[in-house]
Amino acid sequence: MRVLIAEDDTVSRTILRRAVEKLGHECLAASDGDEAWRLYEETPDLDVIISDWMMPGMDGVELCRRVRNSEKNGYTHFIFLTALGDRGHLLTGLQAGADDYLSKPLDRDELQVRLISASRITTLHRKLERQNAELARLKDKFFEQARRDPLTDLGNRLQLREDLEMLKGRAERYGHTYCAALCDIDFFKLYNDHYGHPAGDKILVRVASTLKDGCRKGDALYRYGGEEFLVILPGQTLESATTVADRLRKDVEALKIPHEAKNLPGVVTISAGVAELSAEHPKTSDELLKEADTALYRAKQAGRNRVTRYDGKAD
Numbered sequence: 178m179r180v181l182i183a184e185d186d187t188v189s190r191t192i193l194r195r196a197v198e199k200l201g202h203e204c205l206a207a208s209d210g211d212e213a214w215r216l217y218e219e220t221p222d223l224d225v226i227i228s229d230w231m232m233p234g235m236d237g238v239e240l241c242r243r244v245r246n247s248e249k250n251g252y253t254h255f256i257f258l259t260a261l262g263d264r265g266h267l268l269t270g271l272q273a274g275a276d277d278y279l280s281k282p283l284d285r286d287e288l289q290v291r292l293i294s295a296s297r298i299t300t301l302h303r304k305l306e307r308q309n310a311e312l313a314r315l316k317d318k319f320f321e322q323a324r325r326d327p328l329t330d331l332g333n334r335l336q337l338r339e340d341l342e343m344l345k346g347r348a349e350r351y352g353h354t355y356c357a358a359l360c361d362i363d364f365f366k367l368y369n370d371h372y373g374h375p376a377g378d379k380i381l382v383r384v385a386s387t388l389k390d391g392c393r394k395g396d397a398l399y400r401y402g403g404e405e406f407l408v409i410l411p412g413q414t415l416e417s418a419t420t421v422a423d424r425l426r427k428d429v430e431a432l433k434i435p436h437e438a439k440n441l442p443g444v445v446t447i448s449a450g451v452a453e454l455s456a457e458h459p460k461t462s463d464e465l466l467k468e469a470d471t472a473l474y475r476a477k478q479a480g481r482n483r484v485t486r487y488d489g490k491a492d
Contacts (some may be wrong), residue, residue, distance in 0.1 A: 178224035178296055182206045183213035183240060184258065185232045189281070193227065193258075196285050196332035200292060210235025214243055217253070225254045227279065230266060238273045245274030252302035254295040254410065283392045326400040328378060330383035337399045337407060341462040345454065354455040355411040356418035359469040360388065360425065363446045363481040364439040365404035380445060384429055391425045407469070415453040415486050422485045424451040430482065446482040448473060453487070 180202050184190035188205055205220065207213035210246045211234040217223060228237040235243075241255050247253065257270045257278045267278055275362070276298065277291055324336035332340070347353045362384060369377040381404065388406055389398050397409040408425070410418045426447055434445040450472025454465045468487040476485040 178292065178299065179203045179220065179222055179224045180205070180227060180292070181213060181216055181220065181223055183210060183226065183228040183232065183237065184230060185209055189229075189258075191281070193283055193288075196283060197227075197292070198287055200289055202292065209233045210237065210240045213240055217244060217247075217324045218249070222251060223253050224299045225256065227258060227294065228257045229258045230270070240268060241270065241273040241275050251306070252298050252299060256291055256295065258456055307474065325432070329382055329400050331385055331389070331406070332397065332399040334399070334401065337401070338462070339407075340397060341465070344409065345462055348454055349459065352455075353411065353413065354453065355409060356413045356415060356451055356453045357465055358408040358410060358418060358422040358449050358451045358484075359401065359466070359467045360406045360408065360422070360449040361477070362404040362448045363474055363477075364436065366443070367438040368436055370438075380434060383432065383434065384445070384447065387428050387432060388425055391428045393421075407466075413453075415451060418453065419451045419484055419486045422451050425449070426482065426484055442482070448476040448481045449484040450474065450476055451484060451486045 179233055180197050180203060181192060182193050182197065183207055184193060184206070187208075190208065194204050194206050202225075205216055207216055210228075210232045213228065217226065217240075226240070230237045237257060241257075244255060255275045256279070257267070257275050259267065259270075259278050261280045264370075270278065274487060277294065279287060279291055284457055289479040292480055308323070324333060325331070326333045334386055340468070344355055348355065364381065365377065365380075381400075385398070385406060387402065388408065392398055392408060393410075395411055399407045400408075410421055413421065426449060429447045430442070430444060431436060432445065435452070436443060436445045450469045452468035452472060454460055460468075472485045472487040476483050479485065
């Protein structure tokens, strides 16, 4: 272990240091509390502090309190050096955060026992810290996975719902405008029936990748469900968002993925419906999605492979 000794008496400090090193530990020594605190802050992975009670400047109790209140990573086992007449102060030391004590004059066997105990405790603390770090990592991982579509690695509906509420708040607070473009792969069921579901999954991944590549930084893409994808376009008007959605439609058509089960152009295409949310026309997230869905339905009715914007009229 790495042990720090804080002892103002030169002889006692030398004896204790040699005893600690003879037991196989690395040792640092300080002649007062201020120097001990500086070494504590500067030294990584400090396992144990053995501190005298009374020292010039900062005393052992204050040193112990500072160590316990420090935001430094890792746990440092704190042992007080006490003369027989100082044992009445032990409760004060324990309340300050000390773990153990050593009696003066030094007994080497007692020192070994205390350091064995310290080694076990610090090992357990480090194991607990690693486990907590792993639990935090897994928590973050599961949190992220719960909001991702496993096939396309896009945000799912849970992520969409959270993001829409945030964007709606910004629209209400700052007057921001944003649009939603709901895209659907044309005749996807026919594609699955003709080529098989594994091929259909590959098309979903490829279309998702193409849509993602066509989005600007700041845009957000989600798998809305089945063969539907939703693009959120912050800062866009209904007209400019329609232009963006049509560009994405052309990008998918340009892939020229064969779709023999449908009519011309005989390749995989998408249709899209666009709706807008603004401070001037407030609405709920559900209303926005319903409007985009209505516009998508009209694009399909008009022959598919096209983009339609919501015109304010419900079906």
